[in-house]
Amino acid sequence: MPTGAGPTAIDALDARLVDLLTAEPRIGVLELSRRLRVARGTVQARLDKLQARGVIKGFGPEIEPAALGYRVMAFVTLEIRQRYGHHAVADHLRDIPEVLEAHTISGAGDLLCRIVARSNADLQRVLDHVVGYDGIVRASTFIALAERIPLRTLPLVQAAVGVPLPPTEPPADAAG
Amino acid sequence: MPTGAGPTAIDALDARLVDLLTAEPRIGVLELSRRLRVARGTVQARLDKLQARGVIKGFGPEIEPAALGYRVMAFVTLEIRQRYGHHAVADHLRDIPEVLEAHTISGAGDLLCRIVARSNADLQRVLDHVVGYDGIVRASTFIALAERIPLRTLPLVQAAVGVPLPPTEPPADAAG
DNA sequence: TTCGGGGCTGGTCAGATTGTGCAGCGGTAC
């Protein structure tokens, strides 16, 4: 990188790389370099760095719960008994396969999680399972009726081009 | 598949395949077949079908917003003016790169979306942008303080092994 | 019981890709 002033998150080439890779995930490094009009080594190096920096977490297969029969999705806010702590509750949630993710949040409710179920009836079963833990006081469920914007990050990637990284808590390396 | 009774979502081999692929995304079909102890053609066929059925949506690179400098994540519920309709609001949200996803939901609030920002101060900017649309009456923000369970689907995949697909709305094929 | 279909195996083939190493070039920092 140029200087220690402040490494930018990503540059235009990185963005194009991610962009292309998102559009056609199965395309290889060689093809990538051809389309991007850069040397193959460059693509490989960029990719390695992107992964090393954690910008690209991985290339795991994206599973569609609906295709597995889990056609109902819902968001649930959980109010927990402070005594128990978020950690214990999270452990409980982790044991439920239908809980896809969970976050501690500010404001009303203490935990927000995303769950799926096979049907509305099945949702009840899942919810029973979720709240069937002493540390949880109350649960509010919001059923997802329609997916207006599917999970995406591409626009963000493009917006981040050239923008310097905030020096909040990068690994001890940008020091001297 | 056995009969027309009800195709199961996935079987054990499919699950192992997804499992292994998630653990090591860069591994090829050949290596996959070696580890799974099945013929290469089998792996290729399974993979093709999994993708054809939509179980595997793709292999796109997973981007970590935090690594791009977007260290703050929040969930926002939006109450919208019915006149405008969810569609129009969704269009508005789609134009904001920091909006990672959005769903129409039941219950209080009409839309739930996930947004990211560079900092708390930046979050304000993003929120201003989000609510800066006539169709939105009110927004309630929940900042994600900690990620207790990162987005996952593997447990779900394993739970779905052998379970028959509900005949809700599959393509006209299970008829006879 | 026999037939038909589907899935899996194990093998082959040519073609393409990958990982790796190299030297040269140009821009920037010191």
Add this chain to the structure above:
DNA sequence: GTACCGCTGCACAATCTGACCAGCCCCGAA
């Protein structure tokens, strides 16, 4: 001016891929 870093273009051997094949086994149907 010198050193460092990133990109280019090229080469090589090794590997993997997509495609195809015949054979075997199991299950459901007739």
